[in-house]
Amino acid sequence: MLEQIKEMIQKGKAKDVRALVSEALESGITPNDILNQAMIAAMSEVGTRFKNNEIYVPEVLIAARAMNAGLEVLRPALTAAGVEPIGKAVICTVKGDLHDIGKNLVKMMLEGTGIACVDLGVDVPPEKVVRAVQENNAQLVCLSSLLTTTMVSQKDVIDALEKAGLRSRVKVMVGGAPVTQAFADSIGADAYTPDAASAAEVAKSFFVHA
Numbered sequence: 001m002l003e004q005i006k007e008m009i010q011k012g013k014a015k016d017v018r019a020l021v022s023e024a025l026e027s028g029i030t031p032n033d034i035l036n037q038a039m040i041a042a043m044s045e046v047g048t049r050f051k052n053n054e055i056y057v058p059e060v061l062i063a064a065r066a067m068n069a070g071l072e073v074l075r076p077a078l079t080a081a082g083v084e085p086i087g088k089a090v091i092c093t094v095k096g097d098l099h100d101i102g103k104n105l106v107k108m109m110l111e112g113t114g115i116a117c118v119d120l121g122v123d124v125p126p127e128k129v130v131r132a133v134q135e136n137n138a139q140l141v142c143l144s145s146l147l148t149t150t151m152v153s154q155k156d157v158i159d160a161l162e163k164a165g166l167r168s169r170v171k172v173m174v175g176g177a178p179v180t181q182a183f184a185d186s187i188g189a190d191a192y193t194p195d196a197a198s199a200a201e202v203a204k205s206f207f208v209h210a
């Protein structure tokens, strides 16, 4: 079944992905196995084929849509904790960047640990993040970036928070495939994590030990 999910994501068959993820959950396969062994594995193969010019942007786009459709089915299982919110985060993909699968995953995992998320979507300018922090009184900002060319926008957000006098009030976490701990340190982020599950753990520690 996991192989089938993988194949249907790669083929961009959103309807089949939804049905198969549902079936997999019903048959007792854990959400983590569905996510890691089928869904993330599928996108990783899509990335390799894209890099090798075996497929092009439209195929990647429909695969991403199928992935997001499957994630929506998985959401209740990943966020089943049903706990009272322990804090509030503003989350987005930074300006110039349209990749949202990783950001969506981080959001789901955060929600699963009881952190309420204000999701600003993709291609988000720094000033919009600042406004959202003010309006929602958020204590955490989560920034995702998938392109080497947009990583620098993460620093722009930190600078904008500083300028608005909000930097000491919020923790900033960064992530995304090209982002590293060294980069996070260089822009003055509070944390970098390589995946969504560890992002949720670190985010929770900010609230629990605050």
Ligand code: B1M
Binding pocket: 040, 043, 044, 046, 047, 048, 050, 051, 057, 058, 060, 061, 064, 065, 096, 097, 098, 099, 100, 101, 102, 103, 105, 106, 141, 142, 143, 144, 145, 146, 147, 148, 149, 173, 174, 175, 176, 177, 178, 192, 193, 194, 195, 196, 197, 199
């Ligand atoms: Co694009 N793309 N893409 N793409 N795309 C990559 C990122 C690329 C690596 C492909 C490649 O060349 N091998 C490459 C970037 C090269 C680089 O800069 N280093 C690339 C490129 C070049 C481009 C375009 C420029 C292509 C073009 O137009 N010529 C273009 C740029 C558009 C733009 O953003 N302005 C483009 C467009 C697209 C699509 C729109 C077609 C589509 C996105 C659709 C969507 O997201 N709705 C797309 C996709 C799908 C990909 C790949 C194939 C898959 C990305 C993905 O979703 N992975 C990707 C190749 C790859 O990654 N192997 C690629 C699965 C997801 C679960 O992983 O997002 O990494 P990821 O999230 C991970 C971690 O990074 C982490 O947690 C997740 C796992 O648990 N994480 C965080 C993410 N955010 C975090 C935040 C945190 C903590 C952890 O804290 C806050």
